Amino acid sequence: MTNPTVTGRTTIMSLFLLFLLAIFGTAPAASAAENETIQAVHFSSAELVRGVPPGWVLDRKAGTVNLRLEKAGEDFIVHLVSDRKSSFGIKRELHVDLREYPFLNWRWKAVRLPRGGDVRKATTDDQAVQLYVAFTSTGFPAVLNTPTIGYVWDNEAPRGWTGRSDQIGGGKLRYVVLRNKADSVGEWYAESRNIQEDFRKLFRDLKGFDAVTYGIQLHINSQYTKSGAEGCIGDVYFSRHDTRGMTASAPFPVLR
Numbered sequence: 655m656t657n658p659t660v661t662g663r664t665t666i667m668s669l670f671l672l673f674l675l676a677i678f679g680t681a682p683a684a685s686a687a688e689n690e691t692i693q694a695v696h697f698s699s700a701e702l703v704r705g706v707p708p709g710w711v712l713d714r715k716a717g718t719v720n721l722r723l724e725k726a727g728e729d730f731i732v733h734l735v736s737d738r739k740s741s742f743g744i745k746r747e748l749h750v751d752l753r754e755y756p757f758l759n760w761r762w763k764a765v766r767l768p769r770g771g772d773v774r775k776a777t778t779d780d781q782a783v784q785l786y787v788a789f790t791s792t793g794f795p796a797v798l799n800t801p802t803i804g805y806v807w808d809n810e811a812p813r814g815w816t817g818r819s820d821q822i823g824g825g826k827l828r829y830v831v832l833r834n835k836a837d838s839v840g841e842w843y844a845e846s847r848n849i850q851e852d853f854r855k856l857f858r859d860l861k862g863f864d865a866v867t868y869g870i871q872l873h874i875n876s877q878y879t880k881s882g883a884e885g886c887i888g889d890v891y892f893s894r895h896d897t898r899g900m901t902a903s904a905p906f907p908v909l910r
Contacts, residue, residue, distance in 0.1 A: 659740065694890040697888070713873070714741075731886050732744070739875075749867060773808065773815070785870075787870055789863075803853065805832055808833070826851070830852060830856075
């Protein structure tokens with residue numbers, strides 16, 4: 655004879671176990687989805703603290719700082735304006751292992767290009783929008799030994815150009831020109847780069863170096879051409895996969 659008390663307890667326990675499985679059985683999938691990306695630049699409001707977004711540090715090289723956060727779609731973006739003497743940006747520390755998150759994704763817009771800007775020459779090295787990713791220092795002093803990739807929207811340099819910085823002390827800074835004057839000013843562009851591959855090709859001299867990021871910076875300058883520039887950038891994140899299929903698989907030119 656079946657004990658109704660035992661049967662009731664069994665039914666309750668079975669339902670409880672099914673409830674637990676329903677919750678915890680799907681948790682790993684949700685967690686994995688959440689870990690598909692790492693936000694690098696994301697602002698939820700236009701708030702500035704002492705002139706910069708919370709959690710960021712101002713990096714002023716020269717001239718007047720003109721920076722604000724503006725609503726663009728569902729997010730806020732950084733709007734940078736430089737005059738004929740300006741060079742500034744914002745930066746923050748960020749550690750990302752590119753073996754896990756090899757893709758860098760963002761959107762940007764050039765509003766006004768510096769007249770005659772050309773990243774290939776130190777005397778004209780001005781751009782309306784610049785995105786820099788710095789990596790772990792390889793020696794002392796860190797300022798001269800920090801591998802850095804700069805993705806820039808140039809004026810005169812051809813799209814696809816890559817090279818070392820011509821600035822004094824810029825030996826560990828390598829540029830990638832993604833946009834130039836041939837692209838539409840005032841129009842948003844979405845980018846996706848396999849930054850792990852970019853790092854390997856740009857820094858062939860660093861053998862056995864694990865590409866772990868140290869920080870990220872958004873910058874603008876026009877002090878060399880003395881002309882002024884304006885640009886916007888936002889929604890920057892690292893991802894495990896190529897989420898936009900824009901430039902990540904494009905052939906990469908030989909470093910010059």
